[in-house]
Amino acid sequence: MTLLKSWDRVLADVQSRTEYQNYVTAWESKIRSMLTFDLNRDRFGAQDGPLANIPFAVKDNIAVRDFNLTCGSRILENLVSPYTATAVERLQAAGARVVGKTNLDEFGMGSSTDNSALAQTNNPWNVNAVPGGSSGGSAAAVAAGLVPFALGSDTGGSVRQPAAFCGCFGLKPTYGTVSRFGLVAYASSLEVIGVLSRGVDTLETVYDIIAGRDDRDQSSVARPQNSPARGTARVGILRQIAELSPAIDAAYRETIEKVKSLGVEIVEIDIPALEYVVPAYYTIATAEASANLARYTGIRYGHRTSDDSSMEQMVAASRNEGFGDEVKLRILLGTYVLRSGFQDQYYIRAQKIRTAIRNGFDAAFGQVDLMLTPVFPTQAFLRGEGELTPFQQKLADKFTAAANLAGIPALTVPIGVTDGLPTAMQLLAPDFAEHRMFDFARRMGVDMAAMTPDGFDEGWRK
């Protein structure tokens, strides 16, 4: 709890509360990380507990009672959640308080948060750069010191990539270890609620609180009684790594040397199926999205068009008006790959490749304790000229989406700062070996004191 200590009871003390409010307001005028910020709305946090009066933020596709649940979409712009996600409830029971709902790419679909229909979030290191996505608001809020931790969701890298872009740790837990009850569904077989923080200890504390089986999520799993060993003697790297930006390439090589200097053996690993991560991931993700997003019809909740000439027209028009282009694209792709006659060619084939990827990781973890890869081939990109196209951004999901297909845990570890923007690497571990990654990240000894963007000054909380 050491890293949380100086945040302890921030919301309980009038003076620190006021200074905290001012600090957040000053940052938010530059980065706009939250769609809602309200110190008084969460009335459900326990009075006592290990996280008493510690503020946190929640991605706006995770339900918190009395807060909006927009998913960054026009179609849910005015929805207020009547209930709370299990992961949030567990943190509230430990005393923590939700103070904000963070911006995201619409329904979690994107790598920049620029696909939000409701706000533009900027990277705290450079306001002309994107914060990454889709949990870009959570990453920006944590990196700017607005909250000690935030929840995000990770379907293909949506916690880890923005964490890398903004310079904080980002955990994608083992599939099913954190209940998805209250997480708005995008691609159910891939996604999991994750945590972002500037401290490994904080990440570990929060993960231990939110993990566990939940009767309200059929796919949730209990962690095994005998957790995997925590030590790391061998780290695997991929034999084939190409197309990294110079800054990421340098950070990758530097990290390998660092790992060796810790007395850890580096082992080269081949997983040929990884070449097909992107098509397999996007086939499965869009197929599941087309089914999950069929619920937005303008009937039970969300936006309804004024065109009510017929039931069918009302639904089709409400969806056209409510969804942005990226969401429409993914619904159409998913509908297409599930059409009769095409399933074997796309969806079933993608699921078989998924098996090959999983088998590849199983074999790798027979040889090594952890894997080390880049998170994303570039640092945070600037808006405008030189920006990655939406298609290039999808191709760049290859390092992160592999973990979602396999279901294994993964962790973004900040490495340093190059040209004014953070660099980061990814650790991958076998099922349930989150704590092995936490321990190894601590051994890597990231100097977070040096990783603070201009304006980062939490003097008020001491």
Place this chain on the structure above:
Amino acid sequence: MNVNELKTTAQLAMLDIPDPEKLAQAFSEMLDNFSKMMAVDVEGLEPTTHALAQGNRLREDVPRGTDESEAVLDRAPEREDRFFKIPNVL
């Protein structure tokens, strides 16, 4: 991939797309990417639907939880008494 295919797909998705040309290029680009999977030998591989799938989990059929139906109905664009209201279908 032609625009008519895209329009048919949009109908199946119950989605109006007033400007199909606008989405057509991105759509084709992704389908081309998907077709790379044809190069993989998937013989003998079972499809994975969920990582760590643990099968169905059953519980006793007893009512529990709280009645939040008012809160849910209140979020409907249009309601009448205890019903969601939609355009006339008859």
